[in-house]
Amino acid sequence: MTEQRSVAIWRDGRAVTVPAGEPVVTAADQGLVRGDGAFESVAVVDGATPHLAAHLARLARSAELLEIPSPGDDAWRALVDAVVSGWPAATEGVLRLLLTRGPGDGAPPTALALLAPVPAETLRQRADGVSVVSLCLGVPADFRARAPWLLGGAKTLSYAVNMAAYRHAARAGADDVVLTSLEGRLLEGPTSTVVWAAGGSLHTPPLETGILAGTTVARLFERAEAAGWPTARTAGTVDDLHAADAVWLLSGVRGAVRVHTVDGVRRGDTGLTSRIRELLDG
Numbered sequence: 001m002t003e004q005r006s007v008a009i010w011r012d013g014r015a016v017t018v019p020a021g022e023p024v025v026t027a028a029d030q031g032l033v034r035g036d037g038a039f040e041s042v043a044v045v046d047g048a049t050p051h052l053a054a055h056l057a058r059l060a061r062s063a064e065l066l067e068i069p070s071p072g073d074d075a076w077r078a079l080v081d082a083v084v085s086g087w088p089a090a091t092e093g094v095l096r097l098l099l100t101r102g103p104g105d106g107a108p109p110t111a112l113a114l115l116a117p118v119p120a121e122t123l124r125q126r127a128d129g130v131s132v133v134s135l136c137l138g139v140p141a142d143f144r145a146r147a148p149w150l151l152g153g154a155k156t157l158s159y160a161v162n163m164a165a166y167r168h169a170a171r172a173g174a175d176d177v178v179l180t181s182l183e184g185r186l187l188e189g190p191t192s193t194v195v196w197a198a199g200g201s202l203h204t205p206p207l208e209t210g211i212l213a214g215t216t217v218a219r220l221f222e223r224a225e226a227a228g229w230p231t232a233r234t235a236g237t238v239d240d241l242h243a244a245d246a247v248w249l250l251s252g253v254r255g256a257v258r259v260h261t262v263d264g265v266r267r268g269d270t271g272l273t274s275r276i277r278e279l280l281d282g
C-alpha cells in the first residue's frame with residue numbers, strides 16, 4: 001500500500017502539484033545540505049486549515065530571521081490549496097510548509113507543501129497522554145535573547161537536536177521531552193509548547209528564553225483570558241510541573257496532550273484537559 005501524500009512546489013510563480021514520491025529538490029538544495037530553511041506544521045481538519053494565518057505569520061518571521069526571501073502569503077495559500085484540494089475530509093492531516101534557501105547560484109528559494117495523514121502515534125498520545133523526561137539544552141535561559149545568530153524564535157529546519165532528544169527520551173522509556181535551560185528553567189518540548197495549570201492560572205515559559213512562539217498556546221491563552229481564566233508567562237522549573245494541577249504539551253497538530261508522568265513520577269490533570277480542548281477547538 002502506498003502512503004497517502006500530497007505534494008506541491010512553487011515554480012515559475014505558480015503552485016505545481018507533484019506526484020508523491022517524485023523528487024522535488026536537487027542535491028544542492030541548502031535545506032538538504034545544511035538544514036538551512038524554515039518550516040511550519042499545520043493541522044488539516046475536515047479538509048480545512050482554520051489556523052493557517054497564524055502559521056503563515058510565523059513562517060514570514062522565520063524567513064526574515066533567516067534572511068530567505070519568502071514567496072509571500074498568496075504563494076503559500078496557493079500551495080496549500082493545491083495539496084488540500086482532493087484530500088479526504090475524514091483524514092486528519094499534517095501539512096508541512098517548507099522554505100529553504102534553495103540550491104544557491106542565484107536560484108530562487110525552494111517553497112513547497114507536503115500533506116500527509118496525522119501519525120497514529122500522535123492520535124494515541126492525544127487519547128492516552130504522554131510521559132516526559134526533562135533534558136537540559138545547555139544554554140542559559142536569557143542567552144538566546146542576546147544571541148541572534150542562534151535564531152531563537154525562528155522555526156528552522158535544523159531539528160536534528162530536537163529529533164535526537166526524542167530518541168534519547170525513547171531510550172529512557174518516555175514519549176516526549178521538556179527541554180530546560182542550564183539553570184533548570186523550563187523552555188519547551190522539541191516540537192511543542194509546555195503549559196501548566198497552577199494557582200488558578202495557566203502558565204507557559206517566557207519568550208525571552210528564545211523558545212518558539214507557539215500558535216496553539218497563543219490561541220489557548222487568548223480564549224482562556226476571554227473566558228476569565230488568567231494566563232501568565234512564568235519562569236518555571238520542573239518542580240513546578242510536579243506541583244501543578246495539570247501539565248500539557250501543545251502544538252498545532254497534536255492540540256493539547258496531557259502529561260501524565262514527569263521524569264518517572266506520575267501526576268494527574270484534575271479534569272482540566274477537556275476544558276483546555278474546548279477552548280482550543282471552540
Ligand code: PLP
Pocket residue numbers: 041188189190191192193211212213214215216217250251252253
Ligand atoms: N516549540 C517548538 C520547538 C515547536 O517545534 C512547536 C511546533 O511545531 C511548538 C513549540 C508549538 O508551536 P505551534 O503551537 O505553533 O504548533
